[in-house]
Amino acid sequence: MYARIYQCVAQIPKGRVSSYGRISKLAGGCSARQVGYAMSALPEGSEVPWQRVVNSKGGISPRSDGESHQLQRWLLEDEGVEFGPDGNIDMGRFGWPEETPAPRAAKGLFDA
DNA sequence: AGATTGACTGCAT
DNA sequence: CATGCAGCCAATC
Numbered sequence: 100m101y102a103r104i105y106q107c108v109a110q111i112p113k114g115r116v117s118s119y120g121r122i123s124k125l126a127g128g129c130s131a132r133q134v135g136y137a138m139s140a141l142p143e144g145s146e147v148p149w150q151r152v153v154n155s156k157g158g159i160s161p162r163s164d165g166e167s168h169q170l171q172r173w174l175l176e177d178e179g180v181e182f183g184p185d186g187n188i189d190m191g192r193f194g195w196p197e198e199t200p201a202p203r204a205a206k207g208l209f210d211a
Numbered sequence: 212a213g214a215t216t217g218a219c220t221g222c223a224t
Numbered sequence: 225c226a227t228g229c230a231g232c233c234a235a236t237c
Contacts, residue, residue, distance in 0.1 A: 100234090100235095123232085123233090128233095129232085129233060129234080130231080130232035130233045130234080131232075131233095132232065132233065132234075133232085133233055133234055133235090136233090136234065136235070137234095140235085
């Protein structure tokens with residue numbers, strides 16, 4: 100069912116993250132909710148890097164667990180993803196796909 | 212079968 | 225800049 104979503108999530112390169120909305124579009128035009136729903140329904144032993152899926156703010160959405168979101172952040176940091184002071188990820192650097200306006204600042208960050 | 216919820220998103224106030 | 229509301233599609237009750 101969610102195979103499409105899981106597949107898209109699995110396509111996220113290591114050290115990158117994507118938002119529900121993007122995944123939903125990549126998944127075939129579903130809604131972001133279905134992505135989140137799929138994540139909630141995601142089995143524990145899944146090979147799907149659900150941790151790379153974040154909200155539009157590039158941050159982690161607190162779910163029912165209350166602790167898993169911290170684990171998610173930990174996993175992302177372990178992959179090389181850098182979190183901002185607001186607990187958000189720089190979509191200009193780690194966002195995937197890089198369809199962001201890519202301000203010249205982001206380019207500099209890449210080189211930096 | 213109808214109503215409600217859901218790890219969301221974007222625009223409007 | 226923070227809160228509110230409507231849209232989205234699918235699953236669960």
